[in-house]
Amino acid sequence: MLFNRRYTYDPTQASPLICEMIASGRYEGNGPPHWKVGRFQKSCQTAEDAEQQRYELIDQLRRASKHNPAALVLANRLEICHRLSRCMSGACPECLRILQRWFVASSFSFLKELGQDVSILSLVPPDQGMPIGQFGPEVLPAMANRVRKAMEKAGITIAVGGLDFSANEHEADEFTPYYQPQLWVLIPRHEARKSKANLLAVFPPTHTTRRPVKILKWNGNRAALAYAIKSKFNRRMTYDREASDNGSQHACQNTRHRPLRVEQQIELMIALDQAGLNARLFMRGARIVRTNHGPMIRPITKLNP
Structure with a gap:
């Protein structure tokens, strides 16, 4: 069944092609x-799950709006969102879920057409x-700008993915709580191998970020693409694990994943609303173009052999 859909292009929220893709209803x-x-x-996530998540976020925002006018603005915006x-x-x-589903379909097709082995690059810049x-x-x-410059120096020509965020805390308050952005992108495998040392030179390990650069093998699982555009974020609670008496485990620093605190959720959602949907996407050597199948990711130039 077809519906008459409409949207108002707002350059602060999404590009014309992203608005067109969402309004089409194809990934609804x-x-x-x-x-x-x-x-x-x-x-x-199902469409019904995303709708329930939107309602819960609206409730949180309205409760916070007594002391935060921006929360009320966002609550009002989310409240009028519906499929038409x-x-x-x-x-x-709900809009993020649609963007995620489109990204999974479009980037999967894009990477398949490259015809090369692909790796996942997880980049957690401590200075960000x-x-x-x-x-x-x-x-x-x-x-995004800082990472693009680092990728250019490291020789990475193609990258598609997105930005993720976590709220990082220490169980014993050994560091000040902070938000940590993470870049999660898929890149050609031969470029991943060559670039790791250069990326580590730009983003060296620290006490709070011990592995800022990770290269993972991609087995074609679409879940790795979906991870780049999430709508739920975690609170990473670091703790010091003691060594066991019998020697079965050594002392180390470990992390538990917890839901964001309400005030963290509100702060992050307001910022993401103000940044817009396109700010979640990261592309290098690729762009979104209009095709016969709707907006899709396509290479800007052919990948060098």
């Missing part, structure tokens, strides 16, 4: 693409952390 429902999530291989007229907010769980309470929309473009 529970059809393909599909993927499994996490260790227990749960099904990916999407709000296009960078914080909207932001203290809790100071996170704003400028963090996303600043992170």
Whole structure:
């Protein structure tokens, strides 16, 4: 069944092509693409789950609006979002789910057409952390610009993915809590091998970020693509694990994943709304173009052999 959909292009929220893709309704429902999530291989988020997540976020924002006018602005924006007229907010769980599903389909096709082995690059720049309470929309473009310069020097010509965030805390308060941006992109495998040392020179390990650069093998699982555009974020609680008496485990620093605190959730959502949907995407050597199948990711230039 077809519906008459409408949208108002707002350059602060999304580009014309992203607005067009969301308004088309093609990635609205529970059809393909599909993927499994996490260790227990749960099904990916449904449209109904995203709708419920939006309602819960609206409730949180309205409770916070007494002391935060920006929370009320965002709550009002999310409240009018529905399938015939999407709000296009960078914080909207339903709009983000649509963007995620489009990205999974489009980037999978893009990477397949490259015809080369692909690796996952996880980049956690320690110098891009932001203290809790100071996170704003400028963090996303600043992170993207810094990484693009590092990739250029490292010889990475193709990258598609997105920005993720966590709130990092220490159980014993050994460091000041902060938000940590993470870049999660897929790149040609031969470039990944050559670039790691150069990236580590730009983003060296620190006490709080021991592995800022990770190269992982991609087995074609769509879940790795979906991870780049998440609508739920974690609080990473670092703790010091003691060695066992019998020697079965050594002392080390470990991390537990917890839900964001309410005030962290509110701060992050307001910033993502102000940054817009496109700010979540990261591309190098690729761009979004209009095709017969709607907006899709295509290479800017052919990849060098």
